[in-house]
Amino acid sequence: MDRRKFIKGAVSSLAVLALSGCDQTIEEFLQNHFLEMSKDDMEAARNRLIKQYREKFGMDFKLGMEPALPEVLYSYGLDLSRCIGCRRCVSACVQENNQSRKPQIEWIRVLRMKNGSLDLEESEHYYEAEMVPKEGYYTIPIQCQQCENPPCVKVCPTKATWQEPDGIVVVDYNWCIGCRYCMAACPYWARRFNFAEPSIPKDEINPNIHYLGNRPRMRGVVEKCTFCIQRTRKGRYPACVEACPVGARKFGNILDPESEISKVIETKRVFRLKAELNTQPRFYYFFSI
């Protein structure tokens, strides 16, 4: 907020200077914080982005800005007794969410651990692409835990990241200044930084995007899992849920007692990662057997 007021006041003298040598446009620089945008602002931002993406990628994007659905609070469950560590979720996520291929960014990280070990620090996530499951090991995929009490949000100096009413923690890439405080604050190693200009082969780009989710990012901003906001706000399952060949991933509205995730919590033993930190993840791990 402060940043905006400050900038508005200083626009005539400073903005032009500040922008020289930078590939932002003035409109972009002056764009309101997403939460404060009016309908018109949103429309303007949408058109500007679509135009910008068309110039950059030579294709038309469908840019959604859907707000949170009423009476919905998302939660996620992951069945550790089924996960085999095949990484199909990782590649589905990369494709769906336009993650940079080079340099490589992957929101989901699959950790492999020795049976009996509980120490995440001793896990391996570069394990080879062999036949899985591999005897003697189990795997834990980790992505943004969408904490109810998110430490990353608290430390952001520009309020570029916040929690939506449906529980999803989002990032406005136009407001992120790339300081990476959030990355240091996240106990789950869930945020990724675009240290170089992201690149994706054109035929692999997903043109169905959401402002707060999988729209193409730029160099110098932080990104992370949004429960596939562009899909879930339209009622669909996240890409990782549909990609999981063993059906270990469960998703739904925790306020609906019939949803899969409510049933998981009702009938299975669930736990959350690093519960002692009181971050209150909306991401539950469980054992179905």
Add this chain to the structure above:
Amino acid sequence: MKSTWGVIATSTAEKEGAMIRYPSTIMGVFLLLVLCIAPKGMAETAGNDKPDKQGAEAAQEYSVPPPLVYQSLYPCQACHRRDTRGVSSQLEKESGFLGKYIRKPDPQPRILIKMHRNINLNHAEWMWCLNCHDTDERNYLRLITGEKISFEKSYRLCGQCHGSIFRDWKIGIHGRRVGNWKGKKLYLLCSHCHDPHSPQFRKLPAEDPPRSPNYGRWGVIEHEQE
């Protein structure tokens, strides 16, 4: 199949893993032949029978993607018929091929050699084909109660012996749903993931690991690789 499955078209699971249970080689060829030369009315006979009773337990229905069997040798009754009088000679005249496969049900447990040699029964030891498939109407499965069910409801067959897994499947914990968390969803059948004849879940090749070391454990770049 592809189009009904559009929802997961972005995922690799469709190409590999769960959806490649049937080797698409000879099967497809056979199906094509069977469908091409099967006399008209064959499929309808099956449809008219309406073998599903509307019992209380049967009332609960689940939307499922098309069973894989429909891409395979279906309709089974192209060959398996209660009444074979005249059929085989007529078919043999028409096609010169299928006729010799037309046959009456044979309930005798045995090693199959003339057909279905790819089926390797490796479920419970005592299991035989007709514990699951209906003897007289091969387009259907049969429950222990004698009730005939279509392949879309094969979960009820499995559920008879795997009660707790079936309970978990019904509430979405075992198996997988695709489509919409809010709105229409499809429940994958047990047989989309488990081969009913040899149901142990098969190993899959894992996908490539991340290129190391682009980022370290803490998400901080260790060094740039380029």
